[in-house]
Amino acid sequence: MLLGFLVGEERVVKTSSIFVRRSSDLAFNIGLSALSFLAYVLAFKLTSYLPDTFKYAGWIYLIFLPAGTKLICIMLFGIWGTIGDALALYWLATEFLPNGTTGLWVIYALTSSLMTFFAIRFAMKAFSINHNLSNLQLWQLPFLSLIGAGIHGFITILVMVKIHLLHPTDYWTSSFAIVTGDFVGIFLVLMIFSLVTKRFVTHLSLD
Numbered sequence: 001m002l003l004g005f006l007v008g009e010e011r012v013v014k015t016s017s018i019f020v021r022r023s024s025d026l027a028f029n030i031g032l033s034a035l036s037f038l039a040y041v042l043a044f045k046l047t048s049y050l051p052d053t054f055k056y057a058g059w060i061y062l063i064f065l066p067a068g069t070k071l072i073c074i075m076l077f078g079i080w081g082t083i084g085d086a087l088a089l090y091w092l093a094t095e096f097l098p099n100g101t102t103g104l105w106v107i108y109a110l111t112s113s114l115m116t117f118f119a120i121r122f123a124m125k126a127f128s129i130n131h132n133l134s135n136l137q138l139w140q141l142p143f144l145s146l147i148g149a150g151i152h153g154f155i156t157i158l159v160m161v162k163i164h165l166l167h168p169t170d171y172w173t174s175s176f177a178i179v180t181g182d183f184v185g186i187f188l189v190l191m192i193f194s195l196v197t198k199r200f201v202t203h204l205s206l207d
Contacts, residue, residue: 029080036073036084043069043189044092056177059096064181068189070113071148074120075133086113097165104163111159112152119151120144141190149182 043065054062066088073081089109093100097108123129123144129136157175160166166174 032073032077032080033084033087036070036077036081037088039069039073040066040085040088041092043185044088047185056181057174060174060177061181062177062184063188064178064185065189067116067149067152067182067185068187068193070116071120071144071186072189072193074117075124075129078131079117082113082117085116086110089113100165104165107163108156108160108165112156115152115155116148119148122151123147138194141187141194145183145186145190148186149179153179153182 047061047063047065050061050063056062070081070085073085075081077084086109089112090105093105093108097105100108124131126147127140127143129140154175157166157171157178160174161168161171
């Protein structure tokens with residue numbers, strides 16, 4: 001069990017009980033959305049500093065770190081993480097899709113966030129992963145990355161074609177590009193998250 005190995009079963013239970021106990025606290029849930037918002041924006045800004053070698057076209061990167069932060073926030077925070085990610089996407093879309101309209105930005109943000117939400121919920125159910133990630137295992141990470149990237153990538157690009165943000169002839173190339181970027185970004189962020197958490201808990205145990 002990945003999270004159990006990283007933070008210990010007792011800590012997992014305590015963390016889970018905190019989320020269950022405060023799940024009805026609106027201010028707490030808004031805080032989760034705000035955390036998801038900040039994580040996505042920061043990851044996007046980091047991605048924007050990557051060399052042009054990793055940029056497919058415009059806003060499509062072959063290493064897209066926000067896909068990873070979005071996945072983790074949705075896995076941990078559920079719909080509240082999805083709300084934060086959608087708000088971040090809307091805000092950023094006004095920058096990388098400057099010719100769009102408010103309606104198009106809303107459609108893009110909601111489609112992207114909800115597709116990831118449904119993809120991850122499907123994957124968690126398929127692998128019987130607990131909502132507190134206490135039984136998440138290392139071998140599941142590539143499959144979560146592939147499912148999250150695939151469903152999100154192909155459907156999001158399809159919607160963008162339908163609302164005329166992309167030309168239909170660019171569908172397949174753009175879809176594979178965004179799926180590649182999401183897969184790499186998700187896998188990298190999940191691995192970094194695992195390593196940092198393990199190091200942090202090891203440091204605490206030494207103290």
